[in-house]
Amino acid sequence: MPMMTGSRFFAEAMQAYGVTHIFFVPTMLLPAMAEMEDMNIRRVVTHGEKAAAYMADGYARASHKPGICMAQNIGGANLAAGLRDAYMACSPVIAITGGPDSDSMYRYLYQEVEDFSMFDPVTKFNARIDKLSRLPDLLRQAFREATTGAPRPVHLEMRGSHGQVTEEEGNLELIVEEQYKQYPAFRPEPEMERIREAAKALTSAQKPVIVAGGGVTASQAEPEVVELAEKLSIPVATSLNGKGTISDDHPLALGVVGTYSRRCANQGVAEAELVFFIGSHTGSQVTNNWKIPRPGTAVIQLDISPADLGRNYPNRVSLLGDAKVTLRQLIEQLKPIEPRTSWIRRAQQLVSEWREEVAPVRNSDAVPMRPERICKEITDFLPSNAVLVSDTGHSGIWTGSMIDFKKPEQRYIRCAGSLGWAFPASLGVKCALSDRPVLCFTGDGGFYYHLAELETAARFGINAVIVVNDNRSLNQEIRLFDAAYGGQQRGKSREMWVFEDINLAKVAEAMGCFSVRVERPSELKGALERAFAANKPAVVDVVSDINALASRAWS
Structure with a gap:
């Protein structure tokens, strides 16, 4: 040696x-x-x-x-x-x-x-x-x-x-x-008997739903999920970690399910008689605190961790293995069935009703801007190979529910719970994928955590674009403070969740980044174009409505 x-x-x-x-x-x-x-x-x-x-x-x-x-x-x-x-x-x-x-x-x-x-x-x-x-x-x-x-x-x-x-x-x-x-380092396969049991359960169910979790992304099994869904006419919901598994405009797509969710996804999973969890821990966020699917719903679960199979929902069939190879085996075992026309029609109805409900805020010209309108502008602008990195809290709700992914190469990487994670994480994403556009979506509350890393990004030329939903507050906490004060805040309560009105674009400029402050919906598209063309780290400081709150998750 x-x-x-x-x-x-x-x-x-x-x-x-x-x-x-x-x-x-x-x-x-x-x-x-x-x-x-x-x-x-x-x-x-x-x-x-x-x-x-x-x-x-x-x-x-x-x-x-x-x-x-x-x-x-x-x-x-x-x-x-x-x-x-x-x-x-x-x-x-x-x-x-x-x-x-x-x-x-x-x-x-x-x-x-x-x-x-x-x-x-x-x-x-x-x-x-x-x-x-x-x-x-x-x-x-x-x-x-x-x-x-x-x-x-x-x-x-x-x-x-x-x-x-x-x-x-x-x-x-x-x-x-x-x-x-790299990971996955190995791709273990389940016993063929379990595969056949899962195939039988999926083909015989009248109203099945797939919930694609982060394990799908980790295994890079998105094509297999879509192929399985199309072969058996099964609607697909995703966790936040699984967002992007299926295009949001696909006729089988329900959207993100759970607490940071679309109402239509929660409704679809709640109405299902069989739920197939793929690469999901079935934790509180994806199940809206274990209320969706309803207790007693039949469950198939595919996971690489044996301890998680049946942890929160008793399994009719447990599949221990890598998502990609297991789904490939399952697809090859399936026989053609008649399309589940009425069930698919019902799922599409739920999605259509949700889109009609949120259209007024997604298209709103209000000033200060609605965050839903910010998300619509990002949806319309987002390059076909872009990576969207999202913070938690309202950022996770807005991006998970209101931004549509319509191209297979678009990726979503989200904070698992630590507010402030998204901005520095997006710099790591850009280091890994230097040739792809990287957009970080965070609120001003999250952005403040690691504001100093703007200098890091400028010093190393890490050219991510940071979109700040700037409502100069931690406004997701409004309901909590209302409740703490017995229904009506008073006195100095706002000191605990409202910040000074800081022009974050000027802060970013002083730290060597491109920056622009956006105050009207009509300005955002141009601001995004200039930010991505700047060839340096960029901050798009979007002034938004302090009173814009996300709807509570449907249950």
Whole structure:
């Protein structure tokens, strides 16, 4: 085995695994960063550890490769907090931090707090590298854990406040396991008997519905979902993570179901007699707190995680496997059936009624703008190969329900729950997909979390376009504050959810970005055109109605 420093080994390993970007806050592994000087690896220095984790998360979801983020010991807890969203979204992020060594433990080392256990709840593998000899096998294990089964973050804590264990020299053999460079690393198949049971249940049901979850996106099984739906005349709803599985103008598309949803999707799933969950945890968001589908509805569930099969809805048939290969097997087992004409007609009626209901706000010329109109303008403008990255809260509701995807290459990547995630994540997405248009949709409340990363985007030329639904508030909380005050807010209540009226376009311009402030619906199309043509990071600050609230989810 060749003699080399751990720093050199780490750099060569990152290159061999196809890593193109590392997101970090200094001073972690600086000799290794120096070793990468002549490698095709971009070392993106951020203004905060959470932002670094969010960028790595966006990179991983967009590229289907592990995203790498790092922090020295004092930033470890911040980095752990940033992994929460990646964990909830099943995203393969590899986080690397510094940690204590035996000479400094229990002696009040500057900046040292034992935070290793903080990574346990937000990773599937949490390990220490105390000896240089363990660097090769544990780094391989990190890639293996991150990309197999349901992808999730992993953490390696390296001895020394900024990973000084890697500055030692040793006999280190670089072994690269090709299948763990991307996910899914494996595509397991279920037993054929289960396939036949599922085929029988789907063909015999009078009113079946498919709910496509994030596992469809992870497996890249969108074509198989549409093929199955068309073959058996089955309406398709999606989770937020699964948005884009089927074109929104497809005759079988119901839209996003759950809490951040279209009413027609919730109604369609509620009326179904059989629901086929594909790559979905069947958690509270996709089921509107387990009210849709109705308890007692027959369920088929396909998932790569055996522990999730039947977790929230008892399964008539459980399929353990990768979504893409399992659906292909299922399609090949199916025999032609008569079209479910009346059921499809009912699903289309629900969609038509919903579209008629929301048309007035989607086409509204009101000033300040309605967020539904912002979403209509984005729908009309969005390039055919664009990636839309959405924040949570109102941003998730507006984009999930009001933006239509009509082209198969359009992608949707959404925040799993951490407000403020979308902006830094969109920079990671753009790093992974530099040749594709990337549009981030966030509110001003979410944008403020990591505003400093505008400088990062400008410094590194990460040319994402950020559309800010700027209602100068956290207006999704209006109903909560109303209830807290017994129905009518009073006194200084608005201090808790209303911000100063800041021109965010001027802030972005001062930080080296293209920017434009939009106050009227007629201005938005032109603003988007200029933003995407600017060849630099861009902020489109759209002034919107502070009183525009999303409808409550239908149940």
